[in-house]
Amino acid sequence: MAVAMKSCALARDPLYMQVCELLTRRIAGGTWKPNGALPNEMELAREMGVSAGTVRKALEKLEADRLVVRRQGRGTFVVDQAAPEAASRFDRLRRADGVPLTWSSRLLSRSGGEPALSEQRMLQVGPGEAVARKQRLLSVSGRKFAVESACLAVERLTGLDPDDREVGDWNLASLAQHHGVHLARAYEEVRLVAAERETAALLGVDAGTTLMLLDRVIMSIEQAPIEWRSATCHVRDEYYLAEVA
Amino acid sequence: MAVAMKSCALARDPLYMQVCELLTRRIAGGTWKPNGALPNEMELAREMGVSAGTVRKALEKLEADRLVVRRQGRGTFVVDQAAPEAASRFDRLRRADGVPLTWSSRLLSRSGGEPALSEQRMLQVGPGEAVARKQRLLSVSGRKFAVESACLAVERLTGLDPDDREVGDWNLASLAQHHGVHLARAYEEVRLVAAERETAALLGVDAGTTLMLLDRVIMSIEQAPIEWRSATCHVRDEYYLAEVA
DNA sequence: GCGAATTTGTGCGTATGTATT
DNA sequence: TAATACATACGCACAAATTCG
Numbered sequence: 001m002a003v004a005m006k007s008c009a010l011a012r013d014p015l016y017m018q019v020c021e022l023l024t025r026r027i028a029g030g031t032w033k034p035n036g037a038l039p040n041e042m043e044l045a046r047e048m049g050v051s052a053g054t055v056r057k058a059l060e061k062l063e064a065d066r067l068v069v070r071r072q073g074r075g076t077f078v079v080d081q082a083a084p085e086a087a088s089r090f091d092r093l094r095r096a097d098g099v100p101l102t103w104s105s106r107l108l109s110r111s112g113g114e115p116a117l118s119e120q121r122m123l124q125v126g127p128g129e130a131v132a133r134k135q136r137l138l139s140v141s142g143r144k145f146a147v148e149s150a151c152l153a154v155e156r157l158t159g160l161d162p163d164d165r166e167v168g169d170w171n172l173a174s175l176a177q178h179h180g181v182h183l184a185r186a187y188e189e190v191r192l193v194a195a196e197r198e199t200a201a202l203l204g205v206d207a208g209t210t211l212m213l214l215d216r217v218i219m220s221i222e223q224a225p226i227e228w229r230s231a232t233c234h235v236r237d238e239y240y241l242a243e244v245a
Numbered sequence: 246m247a248v249a250m251k252s253c254a255l256a257r258d259p260l261y262m263q264v265c266e267l268l269t270r271r272i273a274g275g276t277w278k279p280n281g282a283l284p285n286e287m288e289l290a291r292e293m294g295v296s297a298g299t300v301r302k303a304l305e306k307l308e309a310d311r312l313v314v315r316r317q318g319r320g321t322f323v324v325d326q327a328a329p330e331a332a333s334r335f336d337r338l339r340r341a342d343g344v345p346l347t348w349s350s351r352l353l354s355r356s357g358g359e360p361a362l363s364e365q366r367m368l369q370v371g372p373g374e375a376v377a378r379k380q381r382l383l384s385v386s387g388r389k390f391a392v393e394s395a396c397l398a399v400e401r402l403t404g405l406d407p408d409d410r411e412v413g414d415w416n417l418a419s420l421a422q423h424h425g426v427h428l429a430r431a432y433e434e435v436r437l438v439a440a441e442r443e444t445a446a447l448l449g450v451d452a453g454t455t456l457m458l459l460d461r462v463i464m465s466i467e468q469a470p471i472e473w474r475s476a477t478c479h480v481r482d483e484y485y486l487a488e489v490a
Numbered sequence: 491g492c493g494a495a496t497t498t499g500t501g502c503g504t505a506t507g508t509a510t511t
Numbered sequence: 512t513a514a515t516a517c518a519t520a521c522g523c524a525c526a527a528a529t530t531c532g
Contacts, residue, residue: 014500040516051502056517072517073510090489094434189339190435190485192457210455212437240435242487244335259507259519285497296521301498317498318528 015050019058022048024221027067027078028180034080038068041076065221067182081183087173090186090218096237103138103145107169108202110134112162115151122217122228123153130154132167137202138231144203146233156224157181172218172227181220188216190240193232203234212240260295264303267293269466272312272323273425279325283313286321310466312427326428332418335431335463341482348383348390352414353447355379357399357407367462367473368398375399377412382447383476389448391478401469402426417463417472426465433461435485438477448479457485 013021023038032038041059045052059076062068066086070076079086093101112132115125125131132154138146152170154162157179161167166175176183191213200207212233217225258266268283277283286304290297304321307313311331315321324331338346357377360370370376377399383391397415399407402424406412411420421428436458445452457478462470 016500042516053503054501057500059517070517071510072508073515075510075516092487092489184490186489188487188489190457190487192437192455192480210437212435235437240485240487242337242433242435242485242489244337244431244433244487245429245490261519287497298522299520302519304498315498316529318496318530320497320529 016054016057016061019044019048019050019054020061023058023062024067024182027062028182032078034078034082034177036078037074038076038078065182065184081177082171082174087171090183090188090216092188092241093214093233093235094239094241096239098241101140101238103140105136105138105148105169108135108137108147110168112154112167119151119228122215123151123225125153125155125225130162132162132170134169136169140238144234145238146231147199147202148229148231150227150229152227153225156220156226176220176226181226183218183226184221184223186216186218188214188242190214195232199232203232205234209234211235214240261299261302261306264289264293264295264299265306268303268307269312269427272307273427277323279323279327279422281323282319283321283323310427310429326422327416327419332416335428335433335461337433337486338459338478338480339484339486341484346385346483348385350381350383350393350414353380353382353392355413357412360396364396364473367460368396368470370398370400370470375407377407377415379414381414385483389479390483391476392444392447393474393476395472395474397472398470401465401471421465421471426471428463428471429466429468431461431463433459433487435459440477440479444477448477450479454479456480459485 012018026032038044039047041052041055045055048055059068059070063070066079068076069079081087088100091100095101110133113130114127115123115129115131119125119131120127123131132152134150136148136150137144138148152167152172154160154167157175158181160175160179173183192210193213195203195205195207195209195211197207199211200209205211212235214229214231214233216229218227220226257263271277283289284292286297286300290300293300304313304315308315311324313321314324326332333345336345340346355378358375359372360368360374360376364370364376365372368376377397379395381393381395382389383393397412397417399405399412402420403426405420405424418428437455438458440448440450440452440454440456442452444456445454457480459474459476459478461474463472465471
């Protein structure tokens with residue numbers, strides 16, 4: 001580990017970034033379970049042959065990336081990406097009273113195989129890289145709310161069999177956690193669109209009704225697009241909440 | 246400065262946070278001009294009687310808060326909040342091709358005085374705290390695009406005369422920079438609304454047309470709401486872009 | 491083109507403070 | 512109270528980027 005700096009003429013990552021990457025791999029590899037504690041900073045420093053300050057800097061970055069949480073007096077813990085707070089962090093729709101929107105879903109269809117052109121563009125995948133798709137009808141307290149199409153870049157999830165049961169109606173957060181991918185952030189585009197005939201029929205509105213279209217691409221820490229979701233929403237009091245930093 | 250730690254039994258901010266606050270005040274006070282360089286780290290450490298590491302940590306926080314930028318080999322510089330990149334950071338509307346939307350504006354009206362109830366709620370001000378208001382018609386390449394109402398918590402801008410010329414059709418970024426306020430982030434709510442008669446008339450659309458309503462509150466670093474803007478937008482190809490971290 | 495000077499970035503080591511168990 | 516673990520603070524050395532002669 002510490003060897004790397006002087007012996008290699010090529011520009012390498014700083015030592016703390018290497019520590020960061022190693023810890024990331026170990027967390028993804030399951031060395032420590034979600035909600036489990038990492039060894040303390042001194043311990044990690046000794047194991048890896050670096051200074052405590054270097055480990056500290058690496059852990060600070062991991063915490064900023066939401067892979068771990070650190071608590072004074074307790075320790076450093078692996079964040080459970082499948083826990084509700086973490087998993088719903090990309091859902092920005094709110095009820096009129098500000099509470100995060102919850103819905104029930106009915107699977108309309110699913111498929112897989114080669115990506116369409118739009119999917120290649122949104123997910124930055126080549127024509128040959130397999131994707132999985134699903135289409136769902138979302139309902140909010142009994143009311144038909146949205147038609148959602150989602151597309152997953154399955155090959156970016158290490159060791160995932162595209163025909164696996166869990167790809168059926170996948171849960172992105174837990175799927176990612178179990179296949180070595182850490183979700184970092186999302187880009188979401190909000191548009192107004194006129195309802196097409198089929199969509200209108202599914203939502204029970206007149207064709208041509210103006211709906212809210214949400215296109216969301218969720219990216220991994222390595223900046224690779226993982227999932228593209230396109231939801232056509234029949235909003236009433238509900239709203240989209242953005243926090244601009 | 247360094248005295249504070251042991252002599253005082255009360256829980257005080259950590260030293261680096263005190264340095265941070267001092268530097269923030271000095272930047273707001275104009276000790277160093279926008280785009281100007283701060284003294285180097287060693288210098289600051291000597292001046293303030295703290296270690297270089299403490300100054301470093303303070304500067305890292307200031308950089309995270311976008312008050313300064315630091316460049317290896319060059320120095321640490323005050324961010325010009327009025328520069329286009331900084332000032333337009335809260336504008337999330339995009340043209341169809343992804344380019345940030347630009348507009349021209351026509352001032353429809355302006356006023357000031359006691360806040361209405363909605364303004365008290367959105368800006369978290371009391372009934373007695375003065376606000377300033379303006380209403381504008383925004384056009385995009387000749388097309389009437391939006392009716393915008395903005396409301397400013399003038400009393401949060403230190404030393405600002407509510408009847409000042411610059412409050413007429415204020416520029417929030419430069420107004421904030423000149424009155425000791427640092428804009429940190431914004432909360433924006435996106436809704437679908439039916440155009441009311443007056444709004445429809447101003448935008449040249451039929452009453453009842455579905456429009457995009459954007460409610461944005463910009464907050465200072467101290468978490469105080471500074472400006473509330475409510476824009477009713479007649480979007481066509483344009484879209485709202487959110488980045489969810 | 492090159493080297494010296496300047497400034498931030500990285501890394502190491504140590505001591506002490508503070509929250510938790 | 513004691514032990515543990517992260518948080519803060521200090522100081523030093525060298526690497527890397529930038530600027531300038």
